Amino acid sequence: MLIQQRLRDRVTHLCRDDPALVAALTYGSFVSGEADAYSDIEFWLFFDPAAAPDAPTWLAAVGEFQHVVVNEFGAHVVFFPGLIRGEFHFVTAADIPSVRSWPARSGPADRMIVVDRTGELRRALDTLPAQPPRPTTAGEVGELCGRFANWLILAHHVTRRGELLRALDALTHTQRHLLWMTRLTTDSTQHWLTPSRHAETDLPTEVTRMIHGATATADPSSLAAALTANWRLGRSCWRQLGLRHGFAVPEALFRELDQRLGDEASQS
Structure with missing residues (x-):
């Protein structure tokens, strides 16, 4: 049995x-x-507002841990031995209705529910789709492609300015949108919320190889090559999606990106 499963069982009992x-x-x-x-x-733990626990004390009952920190989303992240991460949201029962705003369930409601003393949690989960929504209309898909261009052009500009670490940050956003675009073009839309998840097994091998080759280090020549590679694949995806969904691509922008990011891009 995985160590994580033993910890999960302990949480369930608690x-x-x-x-x-x-x-x-x-x-x-x-x-x-x-x-x-x-x-x-x-x-997610929904407590009676009048009896909210001390989070570190409650977590100590789960098992020995090495550190706990509240992350930027308000969750307590616990580091158990073996570098096992635990993510615990300590909230109140008044927060159960907010579950209805989530994009989708992680799986069947029966697998998700640990305790539901009032039935309100199941009712909230039952309103959620099994899968998060994907862009399907021409407008939605076109917006996704445009956001790819937004991050790509920002990465290009800050690279030229010499802000190499900022360029890497922008390139990360560029590649997230590129992954969404490639998932749409290859009909590999599982793991949509985190498009990099299992990309090596979800996407065709050749596509994965091209995306791997479009990564960079904080070096001007590496970033320039990565930007060109991202544009070559993004350009191809954008055109395919435009044909599939019936929207026109911005040809003037395409021509300038071809010019700025290298002649190789225009050969894609």
Whole structure:
């Protein structure tokens, strides 16, 4: 049994035995059936507002941990031995309705629910789709492609300015949008919310190879080559998606990007 599963079992027991806990759910790879030795454990815990626990004390009952920090999204991230991450959202029962605003479930509701003393959590989960929405209309797909160009051009400008670390940051956003575009063109839209997840197995080998080759280090020549490679693949995807969904691509922008990012791009 994975160490993570033992920790999850311990959390389940604590949840069921805690009278202050109104509801709890788990999410992520253990719910979707994709968990492995590198997976996190992830929970939302909905407490009675009048009996909210001290989070570090509650987490200490799960097991020995080396550190805990509140991340930028308000979740307590726990580092257990073996570099196992646990993500715990300590909220109140008044937050259960907010579940209805989530983009999708991680899996079947029965796998997600740990405790649901009032039934409100299941009702909230049952309103969610099994998969997050994908862009389907010409307008939605065109917007996605335009956002790719936005990050690509920003990365180009800051590279030329000499802000190489900022260029790498912009390139990360560029490549996230490129992954979404390639997922649409190859009909590989699983793992949509995190398009890099399992990209090496979801996408065709040749496409993955091209995206790997479009990464960069903080070096002007490496960044220039990566920007050209991103544009070559992005340009091809954009044209394919335009034909598939019936929208025109911005030819004047294409011509200038071909010129700025190298003649090789115009050969794609």
